C-alpha cells in the first residue's frame with residue numbers, strides 16, 4: 001500500500017504541495033487530476049522517491065520511499081518527459097533498463113510489435129506518440145508492483161489508448177499492480193480508474209470513487225417564462241450557466257428539493273440531465289474543493305483532513 005502522510009513541497013518560495021494525505025490500497029487504479037501546474041508531476045516524483053519532501057513521508061509497504069532501493073525496485077515511474085540519449089533505440093533501451101529492473105523481453109517486444117514500433121531505429125527520430133509507446137511497452141514489460149504514469153495518454157492515438165488501457169487493466173487483474181495515473185483528460189480516466197484525487201491549490205480538493213462522486217451531484221435544466229437575472233438566483237448550485245430563458249445548474253440537491261426551492265419562480269419545467277465526471281470536477285474546482293463528500297470506499301484521506 002502507498003501511504004502519503006502530510007507531504008509538503010516547495011520550490012524556493014513557491015509552495016506546490018501542502019499537507020497532502022492519501023492512502024492508496026493495493027490493486028487499484030487512482031486517477032490524479034489537476035489543471036496545468038497543479039503539482040501532479042511533483043507529487044508523483046515525491047511518491048517515487050525522486051524528490052524529497054519538505055515535510056511528511058511517503059510509505060510504500062511501510063518503508064520510507066525517498067531514495068530507497070527496495071522501493072525503487074518495485075515501482076516504475078514513467079515521467080512525462082523520460083530520459084534517453086540521441087543514440088537510444090527501443091532495443092538498446094531494453095539493455096539499459098535491464099540493469100535497473102528485470103524486464104520481460106517477450107512482453108516488451110510483443111507490445112512494441114502491436115504498436116508497430118521499429119526496434120532498431122533511433123528514438124530521437126520518433127514522433128512524440130511513438131516515443132510514448134516505447135516507454136509504455138517498457139512499463140508493461142517491467143511488471144512493477146506499483147506503476148506511476150505521468151500524462152500517460154499524451155501523444156497516443158485512439159487505438160494506442162485503447163491498447164494501453166486494456167494492458168493496464170490486465171496488469172491490475174492478473175499481476176495485482178497498483179497504478180497511479182495523472183492526466184488532464186478526465187474522459188480518459190472515467191472508464192479506467194477505480195478512484196480519483198483532485199489536486200487544486202496545493203491540496204487534495206477531493207478524492208473518492210468516481211461512481212460515488214457522480215452520484216453526489218445532479219445536473220438540471222430549468223426553463224422560465226421570462227429571461228431571469230442569475231445574480232438573484234437562489235444559491236442552490238455549485239455551478240450555473242444561462243442561455244436565454246434556460247438555466248443549467250449543478251447542485252447537491254435532489255429533484256424534489258430543487259422544485260421546492262424554485263417554486264416561487266414558477267419554472268416552466270425542470271429536467272434532470274445525466275452528469276459527466278468532467279462536470280463534477282469543474283464544480284469541485286470552482287468551489288475550491290469545499291464540498292460535502294460522501295464517505296468513499298477506496299481512498300481515504302487522513303482523519304484530520306477529511307471534508308465531510
Ligand SMILES: Nc1ncnc2c1ncn2[C@@H]1O[C@H](COP(=O)(O)OP(=O)(O)OP(=O)(O)O)[C@@H](O)[C@H]1O
Pocket residue numbers: 011016034035036037038039040041042043080
Ligand atoms: N524542479 C522544479 N523547480 C522549480 N519549480 C518547479 C519544478 N518542478 C515543478 N515546478 C513548479 O511546480 C509547479 C507544479 O508543477 P508540476 O509539474 O508538478 O505540475 P503538473 O500538475 O504536473 O503540471 P502539468 O499538468 O502542466 O504537467 C509549477 O508551477 C512548476 O513550475
